[in-house]
Amino acid sequence: MTNLPITEHASIEIRNLKISDFKELTQSMKEAYPQWTDVSWTEEQIRTLIKKFPEGQFVVVVDGKVVGSALSLIVDYEKFGDEHTYMEITANDTFSTHDPEGSVLYGIDVFMHQEYRGMRMGRRLYDARKELCENLNLRAIIFGGRIPGYFEHAESMNVKEYIQKGQK
Numbered sequence: 360m361t362n363l364p365i366t367e368h369a370s371i372e373i374r375n376l377k378i379s380d381f382k383e384l385t386q387s388m389k390e391a392y393p394q395w396t397d398v399s400w401t402e403e404q405i406r407t408l409i410k411k412f413p414e415g416q417f418v419v420v421v422d423g424k425v426v427g428s429a430l431s432l433i434v435d436y437e438k439f440g441d442e443h444t445y446m447e448i449t450a451n452d453t454f455s456t457h458d459p460e461g462s463v464l465y466g467i468d469v470f471m472h473q474e475y476r477g478m479r480m481g482r483r484l485y486d487a488r489k490e491l492c493e494n495l496n497l498r499a500i501i502f503g504g505r506i507p508g509y510f511e512h513a514e515s516m517n518v519k520e521y522i523q524k525g526q527k
Contacts, residue, residue, distance in 0.1 A: 376416035383425035391470040427471035429484040435461040466502040
């Protein structure tokens with residue numbers, strides 16, 4: 360039997376992200392992606408997301424510790440369509456594309472501390488996003504994501520090769 364980080368008496372909570380979570384959020388993100396050093400959000404970026412769309416930023420808290428997160432914006436998808444880059448949809452991580460009158464909940468990040476994967480925590484984050492989408496009467500949920508450092512290797516390998524290389 361493996362030594363799982365969650366006991367049957369663990370306290371598990373999905374709630375909105377607070378700026379006071381920043382240090383634990385960053386640590387959890389580093390644990391989620393130990394092979395990449397350039398994935399962390401800055402405190403200013405997190406402050407901006409919370410200011411623009413507090414109800415769209417979620418964390419998973421296990422026994423008082425932030426172990427995962429899902430970050431989102433609302434966008435007017437008609438302005439972007441299917442052919443956009445991550446940097447376009449996030450306005451170069453300034454999030455000025457957030458539009459409270461938009462039609463789509465756009466997931467800009469989701470991550471889970473490695474020790475808490477496979478325990479349906481990601482599912483709980485997705486359910487929180489679905490509920491938010493329904494409450495705001497949005498048309499859809501769409502996801503995008505960053506691939507840290509890939510731009511430096513895009514000429515020499517495809518995305519799948521790059522990700523597999525990073526997991527070794």
